[in-house]
Amino acid sequence: MNQPIASFVPLTTTLMDKHQESPGIFTLYLKLNTSAPFNFSFGQFNMLYLFGLGEVAISIMGWRNNLLLHTIRAVGRVTQPLVQLEPGQQLGLRGPFGYGWPLEQTKGKDIVFITAGLGCAPVVAAINHTVEHKQHYGRIVILQGVKHHNDLLWQTQYDHWQNTGNCQVLLAASEEYKHRYKWRLGMVTELLNFAEFDTENCAVLMCGPEIMMLAALKQLAKLHVADEAVYLSLERNFQCGQASCGHCQLGPFFVCKDGPVFHYPTVKPWFGLSGI
Amino acid sequence: MIKHFLARQHLDQLFSVLSNAGYQVVGPTVKDNAIVFTELSHVEQLPWGRQEIAKPGHYQLTDTSTNRCFAWNTGPQGLKPWLFKPEQPLWQAEQTEQGLCFRQASIEAHPIAVIGLRGCDLAALKLQDQHFLQGPYPDPYYQAQREQLFIIAVNCAQSAETCFCVSTGDGPEATHSFDLVLDELEEGYLMGCGSEQGQAIFQQLTLGPQVSKDQLHTAQKQLADASQQQRQMPDEDSLLKLTENLEHPQWQDVADRCLACGNCTLVCPTCFCSKQESTSDIKLQQAEQVRLWDSCFSEQHGYIAGKLFRPEIRHRYRQWLLHKLANWQQQYGRSGCVGCGRCISWCPVGIDLVAEAQILVKGTPHEPTDR
Numbered sequence: 001m002n003q004p005i006a007s008f009v010p011l012t013t014t015l016m017d018k019h020q021e022s023p024g025i026f027t028l029y030l031k032l033n034t035s036a037p038f039n040f041s042f043g044q045f046n047m048l049y050l051f052g053l054g055e056v057a058i059s060i061m062g063w064r065n066n067l068l069l070h071t072i073r074a075v076g077r078v079t080q081p082l083v084q085l086e087p088g089q090q091l092g093l094r095g096p097f098g099y100g101w102p103l104e105q106t107k108g109k110d111i112v113f114i115t116a117g118l119g120c121a122p123v124v125a126a127i128n129h130t131v132e133h134k135q136h137y138g139r140i141v142i143l144q145g146v147k148h149h150n151d152l153l154w155q156t157q158y159d160h161w162q163n164t165g166n167c168q169v170l171l172a173a174s175e176e177y178k179h180r181y182k183w184r185l186g187m188v189t190e191l192l193n194f195a196e197f198d199t200e201n202c203a204v205l206m207c208g209p210e211i212m213m214l215a216a217l218k219q220l221a222k223l224h225v226a227d228e229a230v231y232l233s234l235e236r237n238f239q240c241g242q243a244s245c246g247h248c249q250l251g252p253f254f255v256c257k258d259g260p261v262f263h264y265p266t267v268k269p270w271f272g273l274s275g276i
Numbered sequence: 277m278i279k280h281f282l283a284r285q286h287l288d289q290l291f292s293v294l295s296n297a298g299y300q301v302v303g304p305t306v307k308d309n310a311i312v313f314t315e316l317s318h319v320e321q322l323p324w325g326r327q328e329i330a331k332p333g334h335y336q337l338t339d340t341s342t343n344r345c346f347a348w349n350t351g352p353q354g355l356k357p358w359l360f361k362p363e364q365p366l367w368q369a370e371q372t373e374q375g376l377c378f379r380q381a382s383i384e385a386h387p388i389a390v391i392g393l394r395g396c397d398l399a400a401l402k403l404q405d406q407h408f409l410q411g412p413y414p415d416p417y418y419q420a421q422r423e424q425l426f427i428i429a430v431n432c433a434q435s436a437e438t439c440f441c442v443s444t445g446d447g448p449e450a451t452h453s454f455d456l457v458l459d460e461l462e463e464g465y466l467m468g469c470g471s472e473q474g475q476a477i478f479q480q481l482t483l484g485p486q487v488s489k490d491q492l493h494t495a496q497k498q499l500a501d502a503s504q505q506q507r508q509m510p511d512e513d514s515l516l517k518l519t520e521n522l523e524h525p526q527w528q529d530v531a532d533r534c535l536a537c538g539n540c541t542l543v544c545p546t547c548f549c550s551k552q553e554s555t556s557d558i559k560l561q562q563a564e565q566v567r568l569w570d571s572c573f574s575e576q577h578g579y580i581a582g583k584l585f586r587p588e589i590r591h592r593y594r595q596w597l598l599h600k601l602a603n604w605q606q607q608y609g610r611s612g613c614v615g616c617g618r619c620i621s622w623c624p625v626g627i628d629l630v631a632e633a634q635i636l637v638k639g640t641p642h643e644p645t646d647r
Contacts, residue, residue: 008380008413008416009367009379009380010369010378012376033375049369049554051371051376051556051560051563052556054554054565075581076581079581090375090376091376236578236585237578237580237585239550239551240552242412242413243413244415244548245551245567245570246548247549247577249595249599249603251603269519275585275591276586
């Protein structure tokens with residue numbers, strides 16, 4: 001766990017650039033107003049504060065040219081006005097909080113990334129990391145599901161991973177898909193049947209709606225992938241990021257502190273239960 | 277522990293010695309027909325001759341035949357609001373010419389000496405200390421007031437109908453975390469010390485002759501009487517079984533009675549949930565972030581954009597009970613219930629968590645979990 005650059009009181013950050021990824025989804029490029037290094041793990045999250053309106057927990061999408069990247073879907077009371085900020089405007093940031101993806105422990109294994117919808121955002125940087133350090137890993141398989149093929153963010157990124165990165169990239173759209181070789185019609189979890197990886201020596205990293213992850217877990221069990229190989233990122237109501245406010249509890253876990261990335265066997269007794 | 281006798285007429289000395297030592301005395305008084313902890317300036321403000329009748333959904337003060345000031349057991353709140361404030365500013369934001377600036381809210385704490393805390397209150401304090409101070413992010417506001425706290429505990433001489441501290445192992449005797457401890461007798465107090473700070477106060481008091489055997493016997497008899505309690509919380513191992521009974525029909529049964537008002541969580545001395553509120557002035561120059569007590573009975577507690585994780589009351593009651601009695605054990609090494617019984621008497625519909633827990637730990641014919 002990295003020490004937050006700001007834990008209680010937000011740090012001022014400046015929006016340097018903003019890029020619309022799809023209808024309603026934007027990536028914010030943030031400059032931190034500090035000379036201190038921002039140490040983070042892929043999969044951790046920050047609390048972004050919009051003046052007078054409040055904070056919202058957003059996972060870290062990446063770090064590029066000394067700028068912090070957050071990809072945000074404008075759906076809530078804070079996120080809608082947040083994506084309307086213009087370059088030059090400022091916001092607050094606390095974080096990073098929680099545990100990220102286990103990219104050290106998984107060395108030497110085939111890595112399977114399963115994401116759906118905006119679940120790809122907290123995983124993109126981890127994929128890039130494994131692709132850039134491919135010598136440490138086995139095969140890399142990237143599965144992403146969307147509703148409509150136009151919903152796919154970072155199309156060129158997926159092309160890059162497939163063509164240059166030598167990864168197996170499989171895409172699924174549940175409603176409409178492109179008639180191209182890597183696209184299939186259906187759920188992302190069905191793509192597992194076409195994924196080429198060593199089921200006995202792999203790590204599966206998942207992020208997306210819980211219903212998708214539950215379906216993927218069932219599919220993985222059929223393929224005899226052990227629970228111990230699976231890691232997943234969970235989303236809850238994070239208000240403090242410090243395991244204090246109590247909202248993000250899942251059974252005995254504070255998802256903000258013990259997660260958001262969990263080793264599946266740890267969280268298995270509580271994962272996917274209704275009303276918990 | 278060696279105890280010394282403080283005559284009733286010398287109780288006011290304790291107040292003046294504490295005051296001279298720089299402490300604001302905080303203690304019980306009668307307000308709005310309840311025992312309430314407030315800042316006190318003289319001993320007459322204590323609830324002399326008053327006792328509570330506490331039952332499920334019922335709290336009423338009554339006169340007692342004795343002239344004691346600790347003849348009651350609990351009021352709606354103990355120590356919690358003095359350390360974990362119901363409303364705590366966290367930080368301010370300001371739009372300046374240099375840009376957006378943040379500053380931490382000022383930390384306001386002053387020495388307070390709280391008199392009248394019971395074994396259950398001290399157990400709750402220990403749990404709140406664990407939550408607010410011993411995690412990766414110690415809470416500066418809690419910490420500042422905690423460091424300036426002097427505690428005069430009282431051993432319970434009686435139990436209310438709602439008390440069950442014996443079964444949780446937290447009372448009726450105060451055994452830790454105090455600076456001074458009292459047994460109240462008809463003629464005065466047996467006083468013991470629990471810390472060096474306590475000793476420093478103790479030495480300035482006019483204490484009577486050696487405590488008599490009769491007095492010690494009376495104090496022990498009182499504790500034994502207070503230990504006769506009607507309610508018994510199942511032991512901690514049994515409470516862990518709650519996690520195996522997530523689909524027990526009793527969850528729906530209790531949900532049909534529960535109003536989800538959150539009273540139980542507000543009076544609970546260990547509940548720690550909070551929410552944050554953001555406000556700004558009308559010119560959009562100054563903004564503030566404030567932390568407020570929150571309750572897991574609120575629908576919003578488990579809300580993220582577009583999804584309610586605990587949409588129904590049975591989910592939220594289950595969250596409260598499961599967390600308090602079972603998951604708390606994994607988080608903090610023991611159950612989060614200290615047996616004070618506040619949640620029972622302050623529940624407007626009289627839900628008795630002990631009775632519910634007793635039913636729920638028993639389990640039910642196996643049903644598949646809704647997954």
